[in-house]
């Protein structure tokens with residue numbers, strides 16, 4: 001994977017030819033964005049007991065639609081939800097989903113518990129929540145995630161770019177950058193760039209892709225679901241098809257290559273009638289394919305397919321070199337005078353609870369590691385009791401890094417729900433802590449844990 005980076009670095013020093021605009025590869029990328037709490041709680045979003053979204057419905061409907069046609073593709077991000085859904089599947093269903101992953105029809109992006117925030121979340125906690133999800137994907141599917149996908153967090157940090165690079169990701173897709181920076185990048189075709197944060201290592205590089213719309217919804221109110229009325233579909237009119245073709249052609253003015261990515265979806269979209277939506281997109285594919293005068297070759301795709309094709313263009317010297325970036329895409333300003341900076345400090349007490357929750361996790365983990373090294377027999381005997389509570393604690397720690405949790409942008413009732421999670425997970429882990437850590441070390445470490453707990457109360 002990292003081979004790509006060396007290829008890119010080599011290309012930066014070379015003057016290359018302008019691209020051939022005769023043919024556009026249009027990557028149609030169906031996706032959904034599922035917040036782990038925002039206007040409604042995690043449980044409500046999962047079960048669909050709200051007018052906004054139903055994650056269980058999305059995963060049920062989309063997988064059924066994927067089975068019907070091997071050309072269809074779908075990308076999914078939030079392992080906090082996926083893991084719940086997975087635990088409820090039959091063996092037969094699990095085998096079929098594994099086949100979708102092997103076929104490349106179902107692609108995992110990011111694959112942390114959540115799509116984390118980048119301004120208020122601490123780096124320890126970001127690594128934790130990513131590790132939790134990535135390990136699940138690797139263990140269950142033997143799948144190595146290669147793509148970052150942060151379409152909703154409120155600004156993007158060089159630290160996150162560095163972390164994703166060190167996680168082995170080849171590319172990273174996002175949307176929300178300062179509107180003036182965005183406008184400048186449109187003019188200079190810099191919406192794709194090579195991000196090289198200033199870190200201790202010279203080898204932290206990642207290909208970054210800023211979406212053309214500066215937000216992740218489909219164009220022309222082209223909504224796919226009940227969550228985004230008014231809805232229109234590709235079936236509606238031939239006029240819409242011509243408008244869409246022109247819009248796709250215009251994208252080549254913003255990017256260096258002839259690879260164009262159009263992601264189709266939004267918050268909790270694809271909850272209903274997934275098969276019909278795929279049929280609608282197939283209509284678009286068939287229409288554009290039949291009208292060669294547009295010079296567009298459309299197909300279902302995924303971000304990693306897109307990245308691979310893009311690197312192919314770099315290798316074939318069909319583009320100009322990418323520009324370099326070293327600093328942050330912070331603070332986020334979407335329109336004049338609208339600075340998304342209040343969330344850095346809002347709900348300060350809640351932020352402190354989350355930070356201490358993460359510290360407590362690190363403290364417990366260090367003591368566990370020490371036990372494993374010094375008293376392996378005792379570790380194996382009692383860790384089973386501890387493991388379930390620790391897993392739950394790690395999962396909650398992941399949820400808290402969500403870009404509507406630690407940021408403080410969720411509704412009050414949802415934030416109260418997060419606080420309840422903190423209280424319950426802490427209580428549960430302390431029950432076994434008394435059995436395990438205190439007994440093992442004769443209370444040597446109790447004082448350390450007590451101090452972190454006092455901070456949380």
Ligand SMILES: [Zn+2]
Pocket residue numbers: 033034035152153403
């Ligand atoms: Zn979101």
